[in-house]
Amino acid sequence: MLSQESFAFIDRCVAELEHRGQDLEQTKYEIQKFIEDNVLSQLSLKNILFHARVKEPSSLREKIIRKNAFIGPQDEVKFIDELDDLIGVRLVCLLQKEEEELFRQLDQKVFLESDQSGLSIVPGTLEARPYLRLNKTNQPDIQKNGKKIFKMKGQWVTETKILNVEIQLKSLSHTFWGEVEHMLFYKNYAYMVGSGFYKDIMNSIGEMLHSIDHQLEALRDHLSVNDETQQIEEIKQMVTKLMYSVYQPAVNTMLRSEVDLKQVYELVAELLFIRIYRRDFASAKAAEVINRINTGVAQLTPDSFIFGQYNEHRSHSNLKELAAFIGGLAKSQDIFWKTFIAVYMLIKQETDFTTVCDNITSELMSLYAAYQDEFIDLDNIGVSLLSNSIQGAVISYFFNYKKIDYFLPNVFQKKILDAITQFINNHQHEFSDIKPALINPENEEHVKNLVAFYLKLMIDLVVNKQIKVDELRMLNDWLNNKEKDWLWIPSVNTDELSILISKQNNVDEKQFKKLYEKK
Structure with missing residues (x-):
């Protein structure tokens, strides 16, 4: 798992954040008052809600591990100073279509000038420090789930310091959706067979704000899907959920923090079910995996993260450079790759590290092999x-x-x-x-x-x-x-x-x- 130096760095960062706690809470209050006096008063959109928060220690631990932030120079003061969401502010409007209008008004009616940094400020606030400045470029951003979000990096500038601030613009429905998604899936990836169904239900809740009929139509369409490909996908999701529920608590205990490694279990499942196109074969593969997990044969312990050496001379792969690179990732501080390879080896019951790296390399590259079908000759x-x-x-x-x-x-x-x-x-x-x-x-x-x-x-x-x-x-x-x-x-x-x-x-x-x- 992580080195003692990495754990020590995380602990120092948390201690530094807690040490600044009182000052950060005071700064949060000042930012709230600035927004009330200088921003909300200039908006024609009414009933804009907003709240601010200081980053929590538990959230900081998770972010450091997830981002591999302990790799490189380990200066906790510099790390806290450079957090882009040390203080977060959310402006909430009523409707989804008002998100874009809220950003337009901030862009064209409020933050009209810029200071020496090139970031946008409210006219008249530069001389009367403290003031807020924003980076308004590239909005909205596209999240990994495909949804748009207005999320701007900013800074709170005083006579003596500059603190990073993150500003989000969200409608009530997007706020509700984000909170529900966070509570249910962010650190509790415990979905079950039919998880696609539950995801569609969550999507339909958002659509309900537009039309109840649309919700019912989406639900009906989902329930009518019974093709073999969808069923294999549901079986794969069941195996993913099982791996998460069994292995994630063990990982959290070893890390002494909750880190969302759902992508690890998703990729293991992708490789387990690669080139399986029939439901009965998928069911047999799932039964094999479940048996290994439930009988304790594939138990995750600290020893699971002790890997051998990749031996190119013993390898039969034609992609030895990539296989050796993946072997190197297992020895790195990247907790995603370390856990992925450890879980893969347990499920596959394969102990030879060279063979494991070769097999993983072949299977990962096969995920991209479909482009070969495009060649004419x-x-x-x-x-x-x-x-x-x-x-x-x-x-x-x-x-x-x-x-x-x-x-x-x-x-x-x-x-x-x-x-x-x-x-x-x-x-x-x-x-x-x-x-x-x-x-x-x-x-x-x-x-x-x-x-x-x-x-x-x-x-x-x-x-x-x-x-x-x-x-x-x-x-x-x-x-x-x-x-x-x-x-x-x-x-x-x-x-x-x-x-x-x-x-x-x-x-x-x-x-x-x-x-x-x-x-």
Whole structure:
């Protein structure tokens, strides 16, 4: 599990937060009064509710572990200072459609000027410190569940200090939904067979604010789903829930904190049921897993986190670099990967670490294998080069990203697979036209690097929802390199690329798609 140094750092951070408790509560009161006097009074929207809170020690512990914040320099004072939600403020309006209007009024009627930081402030408050300043860009944000949220980073500026503040804008229904989701699922992932049903019920509660008929229709539609694929999914969710209910308490005890590792159990279940397309096979697999868990054969203890060494000489994998990397994650301070590999080994009853890493590597990459169906002719040497380059690009991005949700279909995997499919459809014909006589080791390596770079941009749109303008400049330099006769370069609208670069801003998906528009 975590090292003693990591636990000590967490304890120091909590002690530092508690030490500041009285001052932070006073600051919270001052922020509330500032909002009442300088913000709410300028809004035409009425009956805006709001409340503020100081981050709780239990929430701080969970965040440090979940974010791997103990990796790197361990300065508890600096860590608390840099928390972006040390103090949280929520403004609550009545209706969902009023969220956007509330943001518009804050943007266009209240926070109209900026201070030396470039952040937005209320006119007239700069000289009369303390004051609140906000970053209003990139709103609303898109959460992992696909829902929009207005969440702005801000700062409370006094004569002597600057404290980070997070401002959320929510309707009553979104507030209710968020609280219920938090209470039921955030740290108590105890759903059961039919959990999809319960999720739909929760969604329908939100829809009830619009129409009771819509709620009943959603419920009826869900109850009518009896296809085999859905039933396999329900069985998979049951196994996920069982793993969570058995292993999560043990993990919390070892961590001395509640950390939501539901993604760990979801990914284990994905690999357990990989390439299972029949309900009877899924039921048999579930029975096997349940038996191992309930008989105590797959019991999670501190010894479960003692891993061997990955031996490349004994490996039969053709992806040894990735397998060794995953083996390294097991030895890191990343509690998600450590728990994932420990649980995987218990369920699979496999003790050879090299075999485990090889098997995990093969199964994880098979989650991305569907793009192979898009190729017209894999016997074509150019198309085969494209296929190999894409696999390398997927692996290369993961080496830098490292998080477990990269392989989860309900988070990023399906969206990344869609991006890869789009890339293949846009460029496959260019690769099929490559003449075999032109291929040499240097050109081949260049193609793989360029595909990896270009796909990185597309995956960044999925993971980060934007591409940095500096990386567009790198793409432009690559396209304009006339010194060598490259084997392949992407056919993009270079005029549009120059326009995007000239704006000096990061690029979203809509803007990036313009690169495929004809000149």
